[in-house]
Amino acid sequence: MGEAMIQGLVTKHLIDPTKIIVCEPRGERREQLKQQRKVKVTSSNLDATNSSTIVLSVKPQDLHKALSDLKGLLRPNQLVVSIVAGARIKTISDALTHSAVIRVMPNTPAQIGEGISVWTATPSVNKEQLTQAKTILRALGKEVQVEEEKYLDMATAVSGTGPSYVFLVMEAMIDAAVHLGFARHVAYQLVTETMRGSILYAMHSSKHPAELRNLVTSPGGTSAAALYQLEKGNLRTVISRAIFAAYERSKALGESDPH
Ligand SMILES: NC(=O)c1ccc[n+]([C@@H]2O[C@H](COP(=O)([O-])OP(=O)(O)OC[C@H]3O[C@@H](n4cnc5c(N)ncnc54)[C@H](OP(=O)(O)O)[C@@H]3O)[C@@H](O)[C@H]2O)c1
Secondary structure, X not given: OHHHHHHHHHHOOOOOHXXXXXXXXXXXXXXXXXXXXXXXXXXXXXXHOOOOEEEEOOOHHHHHHHHXXXXXXXXXXXXXXXXXXXXXXXXXXXXXXXXXXXXXXXXXXXHHOOEEEEEEEOOOOOHHHHHHHHHHHHOXXXXXXXXXXXXXXXXXXXXXXXXXXXXXXXXXXXXXXXXXOOOHHHHHHHHHHHHHHHHHHHHHOOOOHHHHHHHOOOOOOHHHHHHHHHHHOOHHHHHHHHHHHHHHHHHHHHHOOOO
């Protein structure tokens, strides 16, 4: 995720790569990032303590170590941006004894600059830092600022975890097309292009998805037959329950945050 951020920032000419310091514990990975991304690299998190913005992009289990390295070393005018799933602002703020914190929930399409990040900031984050945060997040795709941290758990369930729902539907449609008799590569192309085209069409249209669906559902036709089975299989309820389960899980993980 951190690398995707660097790639977006550099490709969009938002920052010179030499102004980015990557703290990476593994020597081989450090060398790779230095060669490929032209960034400065270090093995010590302490080398980041003078940066105007510090991005926390470690796995949740490594967060405690990274926070303890930085504890008490940041000045009030520095900004901390965390993309660590489940880590609450209070956890980060208390561990660092620092109040200017932004918490973000990105998603995997960020790898190609097509992500959507939902984020919130503490009252200590100033206007200039808010602009800076937006710039960083736009390197990953689109961004939506929310007023309260509670929306981060909701975003985790909808957009953060969302790509896995889409991939499962893709997989199911591809397998069904293979079942009908298409070669797998043809099935893949038919499904991915149908999804891509439908999403672009819906986004360009001012119509509600239900209206677009009704437009292609002729009486006694193929869509009606297929939609009948999808409704009979409780598709809407299953999706709603899945998203709610992800939301509950996100809240529980935040509450059990050991830090
Ligand atoms: N991937 C997603 O779709 C997604 C979505 C939303 C949120 N997030 C959040 O984004 C964060 C990063 O995820 P990721 O998939 O990018 O993880 P990742 O590929 O494992 O990247 C984490 C990086 O942190 C380094 N690291 C480990 N311990 C460190 C320490 N103590 N100090 C400094 N750096 C350290 C790791 O080095 P080594 O490789 O040497 O261990 C690795 O380069 C996670 O907290 C995740 O919850 C990810």
